[in-house]
Amino acid sequence: MSRYVATPRLIWFTLRRDRVRIPVWILGIGLTVLGSVASFKSSYPTAADRQTRAAIVDNAVVKLFTGPGYGLTHYTFGAMTANELLPMTALAVALMNIFLVVRHTRAEEESERAELLGATAVGRLAPTTAALSVVFGADLALGVLLTLGLPTSLHDLSPEGSLAFAAALVGVGFVFGAVALLAAQLAVSARGALGVSSMGLGAWYLLAAFGNMTGIGALSWLSPFGWAVEMRAYVDDRWWPLALALTTTIALVAVAARVASHRDLGAGLIADRPGPPNAARWLDDPLGLAFRLQRNSVLWWSVSLAFIGAVYGSITEQAGKLYHHVGSLERYSAHIGASNAIDEYRALTLYIAVLVAGGFAVQAALRPRGEESAARADPVLSTAVSRSRWAGGHVLIALCGGVAALFLIGLGMGAADAISVGDAGQLPRTIGAALAYTPALWVLSGFAFALFGLVPRATGAAWLVLGGVAFVGFFGPLLQLPHWIYELSPMEHVPRLPVASFSLPPLAVLLLIAVALLAAGFGGLRRRDVATA
Amino acid sequence: MRAAISISGLRKTFGSTRALDGLDLSVTTGEVHGFLGPNGAGKTTTIRVLLGLLRADAGDMRVLGADPWRDAVDLHRRLAYVPGEVSLWPNLTGGEIIDLVMRLRGRADGKRRDELVERFDLDPTKKSRTYSKGNRQKVALVAGLASDVELLLLDEPTSGLDPLMQEQFQECIREVRAEGRTVLLSSHILAEVEALCHRVSIVRRGRTVETGALDDLRHLTRTSIRAETIKPARDLGQLAGVHNAIVDNGRVQLDVDTHELDTVLRHISALGVRSLTSQPPTLDELFLRHYGEVPEPSP
Numbered sequence: 001m002s003r004y005v006a007t008p009r010l011i012w013f014t015l016r017r018d019r020v021r022i023p024v025w026i027l028g029i030g031l032t033v034l035g036s037v038a039s040f041k042s043s044y045p046t047a048a049d050r051q052t053r054a055a056i057v058d059n060a061v062v063k064l065f066t067g068p069g070y071g072l073t074h075y076t077f078g079a080m081t082a083n084e085l086l087p088m089t090a091l092a093v094a095l096m097n098i099f100l101v102v103r104h105t106r107a108e109e110e111s112e113r114a115e116l117l118g119a120t121a122v123g124r125l126a127p128t129t130a131a132l133s134v135v136f137g138a139d140l141a142l143g144v145l146l147t148l149g150l151p152t153s154l155h156d157l158s159p160e161g162s163l164a165f166a167a168a169l170v171g172v173g174f175v176f177g178a179v180a181l182l183a184a185q186l187a188v189s190a191r192g193a194l195g196v197s198s199m200g201l202g203a204w205y206l207l208a209a210f211g212n213m214t215g216i217g218a219l220s221w222l223s224p225f226g227w228a229v230e231m232r233a234y235v236d237d238r239w240w241p242l243a244l245a246l247t248t249t250i251a252l253v254a255v256a257a258r259v260a261s262h263r264d265l266g267a268g269l270i271a272d273r274p275g276p277p278n279a280a281r282w283l284d285d286p287l288g289l290a291f292r293l294q295r296n297s298v299l300w301w302s303v304s305l306a307f308i309g310a311v312y313g314s315i316t317e318q319a320g321k322l323y324h325h326v327g328s329l330e331r332y333s334a335h336i337g338a339s340n341a342i343d344e345y346r347a348l349t350l351y352i353a354v355l356v357a358g359g360f361a362v363q364a365a366l367r368p369r370g371e372e373s374a375a376r377a378d379p380v381l382s383t384a385v386s387r388s389r390w391a392g393g394h395v396l397i398a399l400c401g402g403v404a405a406l407f408l409i410g411l412g413m414g415a416a417d418a419i420s421v422g423d424a425g426q427l428p429r430t431i432g433a434a435l436a437y438t439p440a441l442w443v444l445s446g447f448a449f450a451l452f453g454l455v456p457r458a459t460g461a462a463w464l465v466l467g468g469v470a471f472v473g474f475f476g477p478l479l480q481l482p483h484w485i486y487e488l489s490p491m492e493h494v495p496r497l498p499v500a501s502f503s504l505p506p507l508a509v510l511l512l513i514a515v516a517l518l519a520a521g522f523g524g525l526r527r528r529d530v531a532t533a
Numbered sequence: 534m535r536a537a538i539s540i541s542g543l544r545k546t547f548g549s550t551r552a553l554d555g556l557d558l559s560v561t562t563g564e565v566h567g568f569l570g571p572n573g574a575g576k577t578t579t580i581r582v583l584l585g586l587l588r589a590d591a592g593d594m595r596v597l598g599a600d601p602w603r604d605a606v607d608l609h610r611r612l613a614y615v616p617g618e619v620s621l622w623p624n625l626t627g628g629e630i631i632d633l634v635m636r637l638r639g640r641a642d643g644k645r646r647d648e649l650v651e652r653f654d655l656d657p658t659k660k661s662r663t664y665s666k667g668n669r670q671k672v673a674l675v676a677g678l679a680s681d682v683e684l685l686l687l688d689e690p691t692s693g694l695d696p697l698m699q700e701q702f703q704e705c706i707r708e709v710r711a712e713g714r715t716v717l718l719s720s721h722i723l724a725e726v727e728a729l730c731h732r733v734s735i736v737r738r739g740r741t742v743e744t745g746a747l748d749d750l751r752h753l754t755r756t757s758i759r760a761e762t763i764k765p766a767r768d769l770g771q772l773a774g775v776h777n778a779i780v781d782n783g784r785v786q787l788d789v790d791t792h793e794l795d796t797v798l799r800h801i802s803a804l805g806v807r808s809l810t811s812q813p814p815t816l817d818e819l820f821l822r823h824y825g826e827v828p829e830p831s832p
Contacts, residue, residue: 189662274626274656274659275625275629275659276626277657278629280629283629283632285636288633289637292625296624376621379614379621379673380634382609383634384637384638385606385637529586529587529588530587
């Protein structure tokens with residue numbers, strides 16, 4: 001058993017290193033679930049409310065996020081918890097396991113800290129065993145939190161069902177901890193290990209989601225996410241699918257241990273793929289570089305935003321009917337002066353999707369700051385490239401990417417909406433409504449860029465401002481904030497199509513503000529030192 | 534001889550830290566100029582001012598006849614920079630980065646690039662996140678050396694390279710020198726500076742403390758002598774310019790100021806020489822004399 005020498009000490013050491021990180025994961029996931037459950041009673045006070053909700057869940061697109069939908073005929077709070085919270089929570093638990101396991105295995109090896117330990121009286125498998133023990137311990141701690149917390153947060157939830165709900169999550173966590181452990185043995189870099197694990201995560205999630213959507217149950221049974229949902233917590237409380245998760249975990253861990261005990265430290269089976277030995281023809285100016293650096297980010301944002309749009313759009317018809325059942329939404333309606341429930345829903349969901357796109361607008365505009373801090377601005381700026389051209393490349397990506405993001409939100413939402421209500425005219429209408437937010441998004445980018453040019457140390461404030469804009473948008477109507485606070489948010493100046501009618505002057509003013517902010521950013525950048533830290 | 538770089542009275546402060554405190558530097562066209570100093574002396578700051586990345590608080594400076602702050606872009610077509618701490622875009626390959634930087638400079642020479650990639654034994658297909666420190670350094674070196682520019686600003690360019698690659702680097706710099714191009718070489722490796730440089734400037738705490746041709750600077754230094762003499766050498770230690778003398782009957786070991794060398798040697802030969810070895814003054818000694826005695830505050 002010399003391969004395990006010093007495992008307890010390493011477990012303690014791992015806990016010491018992650019004494020903040022692990023509790024944050026557990027509490028973050030746990031409290032989100034408990035908080036959501038606690039709000040059910042006020043949101044859906046009567047059985048009729050819950051049945052209306054069940055009608056929404058019984059929709060092909062929604063099933064991508066909720067599982068196949070069982071217990072819909074008699075939609076109890078328990079069924080609601082299991083259907084609507086379990087799959088997304090399982091996704092979060094899977095991510096927690098993947099990140100933590102890779103962090104304590106392959107990332108350690110890659111940083112060469114593992115050699116420091118490996119050279120001492122530590123067994124070959126001890127670091128791996130310690131990492132897995134800590135992460136599985138975190139899963140169990142989350143399980144205990146939920147088992148005890150769920151019936152406390154909502155008395156209608158049975159203790160047995162809560163235990164099944166928690167066990168389903170622990171099972172998913174174990175499987176993905178083991179997947180990440182194996183990936184960490186195969187890939188040579190932490191990034192590679194995360195990539196392999198995430199591919200497994202994505203493939204399995206989509207397999208289950210596709211099975212749920214189409215009703216082909218056999219597909220779901222091939223995925224750990226399917227096993228978790230099929231435990232049917234609160235409805236049937238079936239225990240045997242848990243055995244599938246545990247068996248899979250044991251098998252994966254055994255394979256990983258076998259690879260781990262035979263390979264060299266630092267070595268793996270999947271090497272990083274080689275890339276092109278020469279740069280592509282278009283990679284010859286700052287814009288090309290900015291595009292190359294932001295390409296993947298732009299792609300992911302685009303796909304996600306189109307998807308978010310499509311999800312909102314696909315339930316337009318049902319949601320419009322439900323809209324007036326939810327009392328708290330009336331204040332939003334009053335705020336935007338709406339009278340038509342379906343249009344209200346469209347305006348509100350578009351607003352939310354655009355806020356998400358605001359994340360892209362800020363991130364892309366701050367990219368040159370990231371480059372500067374990482375000392376990657378120097379190699380470009382010491383060539384025949386001016387500061388304005390260098391940063392301008394990133395600004396152009398932020399501005400054009402912003403328009404593309406809005407277009408894709410409009411496309412996804414409009415197309416799904418058109419199908420949902422059977423009116424093709426919704427597609428151009430929604431795209432137009434989304435594109436009307438362009439100047440507001442540019443103001444967000446412009447503000448971030450102005451900070452970068454003028455006070456580069458304070459660029460984090462751009463995220464605070466985005467948070468403030470989101471807060472005003474979400475909670476302003478509920479808290480009945482004073483009027484002048486709305487005036488500060490660029491998003492509030494955009495006409496809320498299709499509820500409000502189009503109006504050009506506010507957009508022109510926003511555009512001018514965006515231009516002024518960008519000019520201030522470029523001006524500041526020309527005058528200041530280029531920092532490296 | 535035109536000055537490729539001329540700096541006088543350069544000052545730069547970061548908050549309360551004074552990085553450069555009246556630094557002077559003069560680099561003649563066509564020379565390889567060694568730029569020496571301990572960590573935190575202000576070498577990197579000086580180079581970043583020369584690149585127009587930092588704005589000087591005070592002082593006059595010209596690089597290739599131009600103002601490095603105002604004329605940065607035009608100037609950068611004519612020079613190349615190799616940083617000491619090379620950070621690269623992790624998801625681009627070494628080859629992509631070399632091509633990109635050369636194209637941005639506006640002087641791409643594919644043939645010379647491929648030849649340098651070969652000479653430095655660099656795999657250009659690897660993503661730069663997988664490169665070791667030495668390999669990252671090679672990427673920056675190839676990107677800098679492959680362009681046909683008038684001036685090279687090299688900031689500790691060989692700190693991560695193995696001896697074989699350091700030799701390769703020295704070979705490249707000799708070629709550059711033969712082509713009449715100018716190099717400012719900041720370095721910690723004194724043997725490298727001795728092998729390559731015509732002149733050196735030594736900076737300390739943001740000021741130039743010594744500058745001149747290597748041969749001239751040697752005169753300021755001491756030669757070490759070991760000798761065995763027939764007659765015992767008793768009074769050698771009392772001679773002017775002799776330091777650290779250890780005399781043990783017929784064996785003697787001492788350091789002598791270069792300008793007193795002749796007198797001391799006559800004295801020794803008068804005793805009857807059995808054997809004599811002398812060590813030339815090294816740059817290390819010069820360096821240590823400027824820095825060794827006073828401990829530097831850590832940067």
